[in-house]
Amino acid sequence: MQSRDHDTEPLRLYTYWRSSAAYRVRIGLALKALAYESVPVHLLRDGGQQHAAGYRALNPQELVPVLVHGRRVLRQSLAILEYLDECWPQPALLPADARGRARVRALAQAVACDVHPLNNLRVLQFFEQQWAVPQAERETWVRHWIGTGLAALEAMLADDPATGAFCHGDAPGLADCCLVPQLYNARRFGMDVEAWPTLARIERACLALPAFRTAAPEAQPDAPAAS
Amino acid sequence: MQSRDHDTEPLRLYTYWRSSAAYRVRIGLALKALAYESVPVHLLRDGGQQHAAGYRALNPQELVPVLVHGRRVLRQSLAILEYLDECWPQPALLPADARGRARVRALAQAVACDVHPLNNLRVLQFFEQQWAVPQAERETWVRHWIGTGLAALEAMLADDPATGAFCHGDAPGLADCCLVPQLYNARRFGMDVEAWPTLARIERACLALPAFRTAAPEAQPDAPAAS
Numbered sequence: 198m199q200s201r202d203h204d205t206e207p208l209r210l211y212t213y214w215r216s217s218a219a220y221r222v223r224i225g226l227a228l229k230a231l232a233y234e235s236v237p238v239h240l241l242r243d244g245g246q247q248h249a250a251g252y253r254a255l256n257p258q259e260l261v262p263v264l265v266h267g268r269r270v271l272r273q274s275l276a277i278l279e280y281l282d283e284c285w286p287q288p289a290l291l292p293a294d295a296r297g298r299a300r301v302r303a304l305a306q307a308v309a310c311d312v313h314p315l316n317n318l319r320v321l322q323f324f325e326q327q328w329a330v331p332q333a334e335r336e337t338w339v340r341h342w343i344g345t346g347l348a349a350l351e352a353m354l355a356d357d358p359a360t361g362a363f364c365h366g367d368a369p370g371l372a373d374c375c376l377v378p379q380l381y382n383a384r385r386f387g388m389d390v391e392a393w394p395t396l397a398r399i400e401r402a403c404l405a406l407p408a409f410r411t412a413a414p415e416a417q418p419d420a421p422a423a424s
Numbered sequence: 425m426q427s428r429d430h431d432t433e434p435l436r437l438y439t440y441w442r443s444s445a446a447y448r449v450r451i452g453l454a455l456k457a458l459a460y461e462s463v464p465v466h467l468l469r470d471g472g473q474q475h476a477a478g479y480r481a482l483n484p485q486e487l488v489p490v491l492v493h494g495r496r497v498l499r500q501s502l503a504i505l506e507y508l509d510e511c512w513p514q515p516a517l518l519p520a521d522a523r524g525r526a527r528v529r530a531l532a533q534a535v536a537c538d539v540h541p542l543n544n545l546r547v548l549q550f551f552e553q554q555w556a557v558p559q560a561e562r563e564t565w566v567r568h569w570i571g572t573g574l575a576a577l578e579a580m581l582a583d584d585p586a587t588g589a590f591c592h593g594d595a596p597g598l599a600d601c602c603l604v605p606q607l608y609n610a611r612r613f614g615m616d617v618e619a620w621p622t623l624a625r626i627e628r629a630c631l632a633l634p635a636f637r638t639a640a641p642e643a644q645p646d647a648p649a650a651s
Contacts (some may be wrong), residue, residue, distance in 0.1 A: 257579035258534060269523055272580075273537070276529035283522040295510040296496055302503035307485060310500070310537045315547065323568070334555070341550070352484035353499075 206267030208233035211255065213240045214417035217313050218274040219262040220378035223412035225278045228369060229285045230408075233264075237419035240318055260319075275302075275309050278371055290371045301365045304353060304372035308379045312346035316382070336386060343383045350376070351393040360395065362402045369403055377403050381414065433494030435460035438482065440467045441644035444540050445501040446489040447605035450639035452505045455596060456512045457635075460491075464646035467545055487546075502529075502536050505598055517598045528592045531580060531599035535606045539573035543609070563613055570610045577603070578620040587622065589629045596630055604630050608641065 210226070210233050212219040226233055238246045238261050246252060247259045256263045256272050264271040264280075271277045282290040291298045314320070316339045324330035324338070354360045364372035380390050380400050390397045403409045414420055437453065437460050439446040453460055465488050466473045473479060474486045483490045483499050491498040491507075498504045509517040518525050541547070543566045551557035551565070581587045591599035607617050607627050617624045630636045641647055 257576040258538065258573075259576070260538070269526075271526050271530065273530035273533040275537075276526045276533055279529060280522055280526040283525065295507055298510065299496075299498050299503050299507040302506060303498065303500035306500040306503055306536075309533075310502075310541050311485065311487070314537050314541050320542065323565075327564075327568075328557075328561070330555075337554075338550075341554075346485075349484040349486070 209236055209265040210234070211236045211238050211252070211261055211263040211265075212417070212419070213238050213261050214414045214420040216240065216261045217317070217378040217382055218260070218309070220381070220412060220414060221274045221309075221374045222262045222264060222277050222281075223417075224369075224374045224377065224409055225281050225290060225371075227408035227411045228288060228290070228374075228406075229281060231281070231285060235418055237417075239419070275305060275371070275375075278374060282371075288368065290374065292365060292370070297359065297365060300357075300359060301370055301372045304350065304364055305375045307346060307350055307353065308372075308375040312342055312379055313382075315342040339386050340388060343379070343386065343388060347379070347383065347393050347396060351395050354399070355395045360399075363399055369406065369408075373399065373403050376400065377409055436463055436492040437461070438463045438465050438479070438488055438490040438492075439644070439646070440465050440488050441641045441647040443467065443488045444544070444605040444609055445487070445536070447608070447639060447641060448501045448536075448601045449489045449491060449504050449508075450644075451596075451601045451604065451636055452508050452517060452598075454635035454638045455515060455517070455601075455633075456508060458508070458512060462645055464644075466646070502532060502598070502602075505601060509598075515595065517601065519592060519597070524586065524592060527584075527586060528597055528599045531577065531591055532602045534573060534577055534580065535599075535602040539569055539606055540609075542569040566613050567615060570606070570613065570615060574606070574610065574620050574623060578622050581626070582622045587626075590626055596633065596635075600626065600630050603627065604636055 208231060210219070210222060212223065212235055238252060240247055240261070243249070247261060253259055255270060258272065262274060262277065264277045271280055278290055291301055321335055324335050354364060359365055361367040363369045364376060376396060377400055380396060383390055390400065410416065435458060437449060439450065439462055465479060467488070470476070474488060480486055482497060485499065489501060489504065491504045498507055505517055518528055548562055551562050581591060586592055588594040590596045591603060603623060604627055607623060610617055617627065637643065
């Protein structure tokens with residue numbers, strides 16, 4: 198545990214075990230060894246608990262995660278991770294130089310803006326409910342955007358000397374917090390992550406760290422029991 | 425013009441007049457009164473100039489914008505805007521306090537992650553070319569996500585004392601750089617922006633400033649001549 202003034206105020210994370218965006222924040226919290234209360238929001242039960250009035254008051258976007266820190270309500274996974282980094286600077290999720298910070302943010306956003314939002318639950322529900330798109334076609338869509346996005350990410354990382362054991366240098370950071378959940382998602386849709394050798398290598402380095410394993414979907418209190 | 429060391433290195437923006445993401449960066453550059461060379465990338469001509477090998481080497485994501493600063497290649501509009509803010513801190517695009525920064529980033533990401541990527545050109549091309557979705561249905565899709573996203577943004581802004589003449593306080597910043605292009609886009613698809621009174625009010629405050637007008641699609645060198 199870190200000991201700073203911030204520690205006197207509790208952290209509460211509204212999360213869903215399989216949400217890619219919540220998974221990012223759980224990794225950040227674990228890397229910084231911050232204790233928090235986990236409040237599950239079941240995205241499929243009760244017509245989607247994220248749509249309930251109580252949760253909507255917390256987040257009008259009706260999406261997870263939300264982090265509550267004392268009386269502060271924080272939304273959007275990348276904004277939350279930057280907030281954690283500003284309040285608890287060590288270990289840093291972003292490098293110290295402007296150029297490195299821009300690189301890491303761009304890698305994170307290539308996932309968080311250009312892959313994940315196209316494939317999340319509400320989009321797949323739209324296709325099913327509004328357009329009656331068959332499941333096989335919905336999965337083709339998901340794989341198309343994961344494939345497009347991760348091929349670009351592989352190209353951005355593979356030949357760049359700034360890439361190290363992790364996305365940026367030899368310590369995990371913001372980009373790794375986004376990469377690992379996205380690869381988890383790729384695997385869920387039957388994709389072979391070895392198609393992107395640099396990403397697969399970085400994922401192995403991440404998953405060797407306890408923080409990433411603690412944050413994993415299957416390790417969450419709201420994950421269904423293994424059969 | 426600001427006078428700092430950074431000024432000795434030229435800025436070059438790869439842009440398309442109607443790209444919402446490029447528009448954001450143009451607003452940021454204009455707010456900071458930074459001179460730059462504008463390199464148009466026509467997203468529809470030649471099968472999409474963003475897919476040409478030369479551009480792909482600059483940005484494997486094959487998306488605009490890219491900002492080149494000296495030898496540094498910067499990608500992703502929000503990462504670029506934060507970079508500008510770190511290199512040229514005045515006028516600031518982000519507030520000084522961690523809580524305010526988190527709020528502004530979340531507002532910006534509510535647009536840049538959860539509205540825009542669902543509606544951009546490559547997605548609409550996928551629907552047309554892969555699924556033969558008729559134009560009317562494609563427009564229903566666009567309006568659905570703009571409507572969902574901007575209603576949430578309105579709720580996030582309307583009752584929050586941190587909202588001022590602009591999204592955060594009484595000076596324009598990162599969230600406004602995202603809001604104005606998204607409202608431009610809403611109007612393109614025939615939506616009445618007065619449905620979101622706080623957003624419409626902030627848009628008026630923004631468009632009263634020369635920086636926002638300079639950055640507007642119709643003011644770009646690559647915009648088609650008005651008929």
